[in-house]
Amino acid sequence: MNPNHIGSSSPQKEGRLYFIDNLRAALTILVVLHHLVYFSIYNDVLTQGSIEVFIGLLFLAFNQTFFMGTFFLISGYFVPSSFERRGATRFIKDRCIRFLFPFIFYVLILSQVQHIEVYILGQEPFTWQTYFSHLTYGPMWYVELLFVFICLYAVWIKFMSKNKLSVVRQSTPPTYTMLTFFVMILAVSYFIIRLWIPALGLPGGAPEVQSFVGLFTASGYDLPQYVGLFIMGIIAYQRNWFRNTSDSMGRAGFGIAIGASILLLPLAFIFGLDRLQFSGGWSWTSLVFSLWEALFCVGINLGLIIFFRKRIFYQGKGWSFLSTHSFVIYIIHIPIIAIVISGLKVIQFPPSFMFLATVLITIPLCFMLGYIIRQIPFVSRIL
Template structure:
């Protein structure tokens, strides 16, 4: 079993409280943003699949989708990578993997095998019984629907990969030198490199094109370079304490770049698709795809770095309400999509503007998800998983 020396564990435990409040607050913010993103699916020009669609669409939600997809799951991966080494160091390889299988594997199995197919069955109501639908259609090889749980599958794969990497390096001494936080030059080089790799990947795998890597890992390949690299950066950030040591002025400058990129996308959509050519595309071998990759890379790097330091500097104080939200953020992520879809079906008959429907679904779903999460976590044995 791989573990740290007691003195090293003591140092980590002393700094953990200082770090986790703003990261918890950021996870709460991202979780709410995920709820809003899925609440908007029937009402905007999305390229993805959904169970229902409004006849009218609010074009501004296209920018909402693009900006969200450009950074928020990447930031989730960065935060997950940041927490990984400390968890591994405390538990050792065996207990670490057991914990990951429990926390990630059980929700995946239950939701993918039973809950998601039940939602699909209720939406379609085929002539088959539910168990016939499961056995004859849903449980066929390659027919499983992971929906938002693809994120958990990736985290589980990364956890196994990290464990293997630590095992391969078990005999090597732990380095004691800390690297300084990345300078503007290195941040810009990372953004440029991410843009180039993303452009190359999207020649064959455009945005919203999903595949199952190795037959079981659901992946939107177009965003994999962002997700994998930010996960690794999260591990480095923990090892070298970058989140605490990153200068505020440096990060806030990049926040300005990210917000500028987001404003550009919203402003471009605001002019109307008929007035201007479509410069933002999901892939292909042309200048527009390269432009989209560059834009998304600047947006991602700017917002990820900037929001981390913004929350560190200004949103790092705990409260009872904050602790309740943070404790329920993971469970809320697991269940939110089912609540959102239910509310969407309830508001579907009403003749409201699509943007107003989006607002209504978001406002109702968000507190309801957190409240239901609080209740679910009180069930017997649920605390070990949720």
């Protein structure tokens, strides 16, 4: 097959994959919305027990099945080419600079801003004791875990070179057999890890395992998704999948995600709601829930990649801005959400309109501050 073939109707055939840049930018906005809903629910911006909270929890649950995993898929796709261009030493050095400085800055500075509500509304004094108690990596767990994956990839490449193994890039489109095999592995991995770390952060499991996995990821129950999709990204690069996957497979992906949600999700909830058995443990409903999540994850990723490849393959000023500023927006969005929510509570903003106001203020503020931050000398080289 022609290595430049990317489907039956996609106009982009060579050069930079702008549709992937656009997808990553769109996912960044989804992350901001995800945390807007999350913090609005758990900071009583939305009334507990209301239909808005129920819809919000569904929104969070569906997002959790794929959106951060898609970041790892995209990152995995670009790691081999970056590694080949720069070489191992320079590649790891560049990633250290790009990841380490933002990570440290978030933990030491922005983590306190993330907890601004306890200082302002909880009237907790700012002391060394409270400072250390509120240290957190926030959304930077993604950067930390990605760096671990990159280092493991570097070790693997070193191992391959010692054994004189070479990887030649091919243009072999994925098959449904490959994807089915991956779904099965992912579903079983979900089921196994949720024996110790229940899904959706629900109670139960093994605290020791949760504490260890929590050093690397905020949602340990989704670790198989992140590992699996990062590896799939590397394979996708080697086989040119982002270009040569057929359009029909993208449509099928959306169909699989919708069909699994209609057939499997109600089954897991109806029979597994008692004692939250669907979330983990030796329960058939946990296996069904794990299978649904694996199918939804793979299906929605297929659908989104093909959709953006066919429909949003160009970059105007808007997409270019989002793509350029997506990393800095990702870093600063949670502290901004915390500031906005705290500020609205201080001025006693009407509760009925507080969520809408939070959304309308936070998103433009993320864009504006993201732009300003990248104008700082040397910052743009990192962010």
